[in-house]
Amino acid sequence: xxxxxxxxxxxxxxxxxxxxxxxxxxxxxxxxxxxxxxxxxxxxxxxxxxxxxxxxxxxxxxxxxxxxxxxxxxxxxxxxxxxxxxxxxxxxxxxxxxxxxxxxxxxxxxxxxxxxxxxxxxxxxxxxxxxxxxxxxxxxxxxxxxxxxxxxxxxxxxxxxxxxxxxxxxxxxxxxxxxxxxxxxxxxxxxxxxxxxxxxxxxxxxxxxxxxxxxxxxxxxxxxxxxxxxxxxxxxxxxxxxxxxxxxxxxxxxxxxxxxxxxxxxxxxxxxxxxxxxxxxxxxxxxxxxxxxxxxxxxxxxxxxxxxxxxxxxxxxxxxxxxxxxxxxxxxxxxxxxxxxxxxxxxxxxxxxxxxxxxxxxxxxxx
Ligand code: SAH
Ligand code: SF4
Numbered sequence: 001x002x003x004x005x006x007x008x009x010x011x012x013x014x015x016x017x018x019x020x021x022x023x024x025x026x027x028x029x030x031x032x033x034x035x036x037x038x039x040x041x042x043x044x045x046x047x048x049x050x051x052x053x054x055x056x057x058x059x060x061x062x063x064x065x066x067x068x069x070x071x072x073x074x075x076x077x078x079x080x081x082x083x084x085x086x087x088x089x090x091x092x093x094x095x096x097x098x099x100x101x102x103x104x105x106x107x108x109x110x111x112x113x114x115x116x117x118x119x120x121x122x123x124x125x126x127x128x129x130x131x132x133x134x135x136x137x138x139x140x141x142x143x144x145x146x147x148x149x150x151x152x153x154x155x156x157x158x159x160x161x162x163x164x165x166x167x168x169x170x171x172x173x174x175x176x177x178x179x180x181x182x183x184x185x186x187x188x189x190x191x192x193x194x195x196x197x198x199x200x201x202x203x204x205x206x207x208x209x210x211x212x213x214x215x216x217x218x219x220x221x222x223x224x225x226x227x228x229x230x231x232x233x234x235x236x237x238x239x240x241x242x243x244x245x246x247x248x249x250x251x252x253x254x255x256x257x258x259x260x261x262x263x264x265x266x267x268x269x270x271x272x273x274x275x276x277x278x279x280x281x282x283x284x285x286x287x288x289x290x291x292x293x294x295x296x297x298x299x300x301x302x303x304x305x306x307x308x309x310x311x312x313x314x315x316x317x318x319x320x321x322x323x324x325x326x327x328x329x330x331x332x333x334x335x336x337x338x339x340x341x342x343x344x345x346x347x348x349x350x351x352x353x354x355x356x357x358x359x360x361x362x363x364x365x366x367x
Contacts, residue, residue: 037186079332110165
């Protein structure tokens with residue numbers, strides 16, 4: 001099965017070339033592709049408008065790479081964490097976050113991550129392997145199925161590459177997945193509603209700026225100076241803040257768009273008023289906003305989340321200095337689904353097959 005091409009990992013152009021290589025009419029390539037990426041079928045047998053000979057031959061010519069849902073955990077705030085298993089038995093995680101009318105899905109790009117940020121749970125896994133484009137897009141298709149089944153009125157509206165892994169370390173598959181997901185004959189996601197988050201791989205950022213797909217960009221800055229960033233993000237020793245900002249200033253932003261900087265707030269490390277002032281000065285003149293993410297705890301890191309008053313004071317100082325900042329309240333942190341908590345821990349809850357039972361109603365918030 002490994003040698004057969006994977007229909008789920010193909011762009012529309014790949015599928016057309018595939019059909020032609022089989023000696024089938026060109027339009028069959030598009031038909032097959034639409035079954036997978038528009039209609040979301042999971043077996044060849046469901047491709048009912050194909051002639052019987054093609055439907056019979058397909059399984060010998062291609063396979064349909066798929067993830068399976070091993071477990072769904074639902075947070076008391078409605079956030080769902082999906083544990084998905086690849087064909088070779090690797091677990092990855094994806095998170096569905098309801099927010100009023102919006103529903104954002106956070107997807108993974110790798111099993112683990114090689115970047116080794118000191119505050120991040122995924123870093124502790126190391127890098128197991130890249131996900132292929134089919135495994136990246138299938139996270140979206142499975143989430144859509146789950147929503148259709150459990151909450152038919154809710155539609156997936158936004159997508160962020162902020163789960164496990166560094167998307168720009170898996171550049172080709174990431175870009176391919178963007179091409180597949182934004183195709184208006186397939187999943188039809190708008191690139192304006194897709195955000196790729198990176199720890200700042202400068203050469204790959206420059207490359208991304210030249211692609212025909214243009215997602216929004218989020219950059220994990222997390223520090224107001226190189227001294228702190230060197231300490232918490234080793235990648236800064238290779239591409240420091242100066243190099244990163246130079247690449248971002250050259251990045252061809254679409255009209256009216258701005259870069260999002262993520263800033264994980266760590267008590268006593270990067271949360272002082274002086275840090276806020278330095279950050280505001282650093283980003284002056286950059287078309288951006290800053291998402292402040294108070295650190296989400298996990299057992300493997302020696303950090304603490306700052307006290308609420310410190311978080312508020314940090315944000316107020318940024319705002320006073322003219323830096324647009326937004327405070328990200330942790331979502332799904334009771335099930336380890338918040339930023340930086342994805343590391344395949346399941347809280348020991350039982351594995352639930354795809355027909356997921358409805359979770360009991362959430363308990364009232366405890367003051
Ligand atoms: N690798 C990419 C995308 C995944 S990480 C990147 O680093 O941008 C997504 C975000 O989670 C990053 O902004 C990271 O800084 C943040 N993050 C990591 N660990 C965290 C933690 N424990 N608490 C809060 N945010 C965290
Ligand atoms: Fe990797 Fe992002 Fe975690 Fe850093 S913050 S280790 S880049 S997943």
